[in-house]
Amino acid sequence: xxxxxxxxxxxxxxxxxxxxxxxxxxxxxxxxxxxxxxxxxxxxxxxxxxxxxxxxxxxxxxxxxxxxxxxxxxxxxxxxxxxxxxxxxxxxxxxxxxxxxxxxxxxxxxxxxxxxxxxxxxxxxxxxxxxxxxxxxxxxxxxxxxxxxxxxxxxxxxxxxxxxxxxxxxxxxxxxxxxxxxxxxxxxxxxxxxxxxxxxxxxxxxxxxxxxxxxxxxxxxxxxxxxxxxxxxxxxxxxxxxxxxxxxxxxxxxxxxxxxxxxxxxxxxxxxxxxxxxxxxxxxxxxxxxxxxxxxxxxxxxxxxxxxxxxxx
Amino acid sequence: xxxxxxxxxxxxxxxxxxxxxxxxxxxxxxxxxxxxxxxxxxxxxxxxxxxxxxxxxxxxxxxxxxxxxxxxxxxxxxxxxxxxxxxxxxxxxxxxxxxxxxxxxxxxxxxxxxxxxxxxxxxxxxxxxxxxxxxxxxxxxxxxxxxxxxxxxxxxxxxxxxxxxxxxxxxxxxxxxxxxxxxxxxxxxxxxxxxxxxxxxxxxxxxxxxxxxxxxxxxxxxxxxxxxxxxxxxxxxxxxxxxxxxxxxxxxxxxxxxxxxxxxxxxxxxxxxxxxxxxx
Amino acid sequence: xxxxxxxxxxxxxxxxxxxxxxxxxxxxxxxxxxxxxxxxxxxxxxxxxxxxxxxxxxxxxxxxxxxxxxxxxxxxxxxxxxxxxxxxxxxxxxxxxxxxxxxxxxxxxxxxxxxxxxxxxxxxxxxxxxxxxxxxxxxxxxxxxxxxxxxxxxxxxxxxxxxxxxxxxxxxxxxxxxxxxxxxxxxxxxxxxxxxxxxxxxxxxxxxxxxxxxxxxxxxxxxxxxxxxxxxxxxxxxxxxxxxxxxxxxxxxxxxxxxxxxxxxxxxxxxxxxxxxxxxxxxxxxxxxxxxxxxxxxxxxxxxxxxxxxxxxxxxxxxxxxxxxxxxxxxxxxxxxxxxxxxxxxxxxxxxxxxxxxxxxxxxxxxxxxxxxxxx
Numbered sequence: 001x002x003x004x005x006x007x008x009x010x011x012x013x014x015x016x017x018x019x020x021x022x023x024x025x026x027x028x029x030x031x032x033x034x035x036x037x038x039x040x041x042x043x044x045x046x047x048x049x050x051x052x053x054x055x056x057x058x059x060x061x062x063x064x065x066x067x068x069x070x071x072x073x074x075x076x077x078x079x080x081x082x083x084x085x086x087x088x089x090x091x092x093x094x095x096x097x098x099x100x101x102x103x104x105x106x107x108x109x110x111x112x113x114x115x116x117x118x119x120x121x122x123x124x125x126x127x128x129x130x131x132x133x134x135x136x137x138x139x140x141x142x143x144x145x146x147x148x149x150x151x152x153x154x155x156x157x158x159x160x161x162x163x164x165x166x167x168x169x170x171x172x173x174x175x176x177x178x179x180x181x182x183x184x185x186x187x188x189x190x191x192x193x194x195x196x197x198x199x200x201x202x203x204x205x206x207x208x209x210x211x212x213x214x215x216x217x218x219x220x221x222x223x224x225x226x227x228x229x230x231x232x233x234x235x236x237x238x239x240x241x242x243x244x245x246x247x248x249x250x251x252x253x254x255x256x257x258x259x260x261x262x263x264x265x266x267x268x269x270x271x272x273x274x275x276x277x278x279x280x281x282x283x284x285x286x287x288x289x290x291x292x293x294x295x296x297x298x299x300x301x302x303x304x305x306x307x308x309x310x311x312x313x
Numbered sequence: 314x315x316x317x318x319x320x321x322x323x324x325x326x327x328x329x330x331x332x333x334x335x336x337x338x339x340x341x342x343x344x345x346x347x348x349x350x351x352x353x354x355x356x357x358x359x360x361x362x363x364x365x366x367x368x369x370x371x372x373x374x375x376x377x378x379x380x381x382x383x384x385x386x387x388x389x390x391x392x393x394x395x396x397x398x399x400x401x402x403x404x405x406x407x408x409x410x411x412x413x414x415x416x417x418x419x420x421x422x423x424x425x426x427x428x429x430x431x432x433x434x435x436x437x438x439x440x441x442x443x444x445x446x447x448x449x450x451x452x453x454x455x456x457x458x459x460x461x462x463x464x465x466x467x468x469x470x471x472x473x474x475x476x477x478x479x480x481x482x483x484x485x486x487x488x489x490x491x492x493x494x495x496x497x498x499x500x501x502x503x504x505x506x507x508x509x510x511x512x513x514x515x516x517x518x519x520x521x522x523x524x525x526x527x528x529x530x531x532x533x534x535x536x537x538x539x540x541x542x543x544x545x546x547x548x549x550x551x552x553x554x555x556x557x558x559x560x561x562x563x564x565x566x567x568x569x570x571x572x573x574x575x576x577x578x579x580x581x582x583x584x585x586x587x588x589x590x591x592x593x
Numbered sequence: 594x595x596x597x598x599x600x601x602x603x604x605x606x607x608x609x610x611x612x613x614x615x616x617x618x619x620x621x622x623x624x625x626x627x628x629x630x631x632x633x634x635x636x637x638x639x640x641x642x643x644x645x646x647x648x649x650x651x652x653x654x655x656x657x658x659x660x661x662x663x664x665x666x667x668x669x670x671x672x673x674x675x676x677x678x679x680x681x682x683x684x685x686x687x688x689x690x691x692x693x694x695x696x697x698x699x700x701x702x703x704x705x706x707x708x709x710x711x712x713x714x715x716x717x718x719x720x721x722x723x724x725x726x727x728x729x730x731x732x733x734x735x736x737x738x739x740x741x742x743x744x745x746x747x748x749x750x751x752x753x754x755x756x757x758x759x760x761x762x763x764x765x766x767x768x769x770x771x772x773x774x775x776x777x778x779x780x781x782x783x784x785x786x787x788x789x790x791x792x793x794x795x796x797x798x799x800x801x802x803x804x805x806x807x808x809x810x811x812x813x814x815x816x817x818x819x820x821x822x823x824x825x826x827x828x829x830x831x832x833x834x835x836x837x838x839x840x841x842x843x844x845x846x847x848x849x850x851x852x853x854x855x856x857x858x859x860x861x862x863x864x865x866x867x868x869x870x871x872x873x874x875x876x877x878x879x880x881x882x883x884x885x886x887x888x889x890x891x892x893x894x895x896x897x898x899x900x901x902x903x904x905x906x907x908x909x910x911x912x913x914x915x916x917x918x919x920x921x922x923x924x925x926x927x928x929x930x931x932x933x934x935x936x937x938x939x940x941x942x943x944x945x946x947x948x949x950x951x952x953x954x955x956x957x958x959x960x961x962x963x964x965x966x967x968x969x
Contacts, residue, residue, distance in 0.1 A: 065672035070933030
């Protein structure tokens with residue numbers, strides 16, 4: 001039995017499982033740094049530059065098929081692989097968790113195809129690819145945040161025709177988006193938009209904020225870091241450059257509300273000012289809350305552990 | 314004519330098919346057709362000119378196929394035109410031919426410079442949105458961002474168009490035809506446009522309902538001082554709403570003048586026929 | 594804590610991978626050769642090449658084996674492999690008239706110029722499942738092979754065109770004859786624009802015809818058949834008269850210019866299915882005295898796909914952007930897109946769900962507050 005087959009059966013964490021399998025008639029693949037060929041990377045970087053130059057505008061690009069399925073971060077992965085360099089340190093999270101299954105898979109692909117180091121702490125990272133969250137730690141100019149986008153079109157809820165959608169963005173004609181918020185408030189008494197809250201970028205384009213929770217939205221406004229949004233299936237890239245206005249669409253007299261559950265705090269680190277997710281117990285009364293940012297939670301727990309130990313000695 | 318106009322139309326023309334000017338030779342009222350045998354093109358409207366002063370309502374009357382709706386759609390921007398000029402006092406003080414604007418700027422006129430009330434409310438309203446929401450669309454397009462003030466303004470407009478406030482938060486799709494038309498009027502007036510176009514606003518409504526809507530329109534036109542163009546096939550509508558009117562036949566204006574005078578003493582045979590039919 | 598455990602995600606993934614590989618590779622049966630897959634599961638291989646957008650039978654067979662027979666997954670493997678390859682050259686435009694046909698039928702005429710060549714097909718064979726046990730089937734097959742070897746000298750050899758004159762293997766297409774009769778609308782254009790490259794630019798409505806055709810050529814077969822069927826019988830569809838002019842399966846040379854000599858050289862052959870669908874025109878703004886023709890072509894032998902494609906090509910042309918047909922074709926027929934998005938629902942969504950739960954509570958609180966207000 002040849003080596004790739006053996007590897008496949010026995011498993012090997014450091015190997016990328018992108019090669020087609022093993023009959024000896026195939027030459028072993030030599031993969032380019034960052035998997036994509038250089039022409040593709042250049043094309044994606046051009047789209048990124050356009051996106052940065054026109055904040056919030058959805059730049060069409062010739063999205064490549066990746067070794068992960070469309071809808072599983074193929075857009076974010078293309079951005080990461082197009083901009084990653086040998087000096088980068090990568091962090092990948094899904095739902096805020098470095099150990100989420102898809103985060104693990106994406107991190108393996110990035111690390112194994114580039115050989116760059118990985119980290120779970122934002123402090124040590126330069127490139128952070130994420131699905132559905134922004135890390136709790138403050139990010140700065142060293143960081144590039146790459147967000148995976150399932151549906152990049154914020155107006156799809158009010159219009160289905162793509163020709164009309166293109167026109168609405170071109171003319172900044174967002175009245176119907178406002179109507180949908182108006183109707184929401186009239187019908188429900190509150191704005192019921194959950195994640196991916198529509199935001200106006202640089203007073204010009206409305207974007208879909210991946211689906212990150214409303215909790216994370218204020219972090220995009222006038223941020224120190226560059227945020228790149230990649231939608232592989234829908235073939236769009238858009239960006240929020242540093243120091244750019246990002247305003248959630250909301251009426252002047254209806255305050256924007258982030259997720260908040262009174263009294264909830266993390267069972268592990270006791271935090272009550274992070275984005276918390278509920279851990280359900282079979283007996284729902286036994287349910288509890290934990291931080292969705294698992295790395296932040298771990299570090300803060302260690303911090304509080306060591307300080308309490310300090311007290312004891 | 315006074316220079317005090319809010320809307321001015323100059324030699325507006327629309328040819329469907331190849332815009333070959335030879336089509337003009339064998340079309341028009343004298344030829345009895347708008348379709349050119351020479352070129353196969355249809356001269357839907359040609360050499361249409363008129364102006365409307367603030368507070369004035371001008372009627373455009375003709376049978377279906379006369380070109381009156383084409384004229385309205387060319388002014389509104391729903392349809393491209395072949396030649397001519399459309400001027401609005403609010404756009405570069407009337408020095409700009411709005412037909413020369415790019416489609417985007419053209420559409421933007423519909424926010425606050427020019428409103429349209431269509432015969433079919435589905436064209437001017439979203440039936441799956443509430444009455445208030447439909448008005449909110451017009452207001453938010455004009456930059457309104459205060460929920461409470463949008464609600465107040467929508468209520469005020471619905472009150473003015475005699476829509477019960479209890480129905481403000483109902484979907485327009487659940488409304489009767491007459492009620493929909495009132496909501497369409499409220500939406501059209503939301504940003505106090507200086508010009509409004511009404512295309513057969515009561516056609517298709519039951520007679521008693523139509524009378525109520527007509528009353529409302531007349532009052533609104535008087536109260537708001539808006540310049541209005543009323544397009545109709547029905548002399549009763551034109552008589553009730555307008556002071557001046559033009560008569561269209563096979564794409565051309567065949568007669569124009571004060572509505573009263575025209576009804577009393579129509580000169581053109583086609584006008585005589587129309588008036589005769591209305592009086593019968 | 595399930596599949597997003599605080600630690601151990603990596604080990605779990607690796608265990609899952611091992612389980613797949615072990616069952617597939619170390620199962621009880623013997624190793625499955627790609628040659629075997631190519632020969633005996635020909636239509637599956639063809640489908641994978643077509644949906645994967647890559648002509649390579651060996652790779653497609655390997656992908657099918659790796660994907661445990663799932664054609665969409667196999668197409669994904671091919672396409673993501675393609676993403677790692679630089680594009681170093683372009684072929685010269687292929688002239689479909691260079692095709693050497695292996696099968697050709699013309700339903701529109703009893704005796705069209707050129708052959709009605711049935712070729713390798715089960716179209717006219719009763720669909721009777723072979724229910725004998727596998728050993729019997731194998732023995733029967735071996736007997737048949739031996740018999741043929743000994744007794745049959747003129748066994749039809751589909752792929753051998755040496756014995757046939759050129760006109761029977763490269764017949765004039767019906768469309769040309771209809772053009773001679775001035776019976777079809779002529780939409781050919783002389784400005785020869787570059788075809789739209791869907792691998793480099795996203796095709797979005799309104800798109801060029803080449804963008805639509807390229808999208809359909811790579812579309813998932815079932816999806817394309819469904820869009821076609823929906824266009825006929827769906828809530829927005831209508832039954833219209835379509836007659837197939839040509840259904841061809843054959844080999845086409847791929848040529849490029851030699852980088853040094855500049856001469857055109859044949860670098861490969863691909864098998865394709867090509868269809869021309871004749872549509873009756875009856876619209877008020879259409880030339881009702883003539884027909885119009887839709888075109889379909891895809892890699893491999895896949896008549897369902899090429900027929901659906903040709904029908905949708907002409908349907909889209911006639912639709913003139915009035916309906917959502919073009920958007921449906923461009924955005925909903927890609928197998929990787931649709932199945933990837935569908936399957937992504939399996940990923941953790943607990944952040945979004947938490948946010949939704951929070952709003953549900955907010956709505957209920959508002960409802961209760963207004964109820965209390967009313968009762969006061």
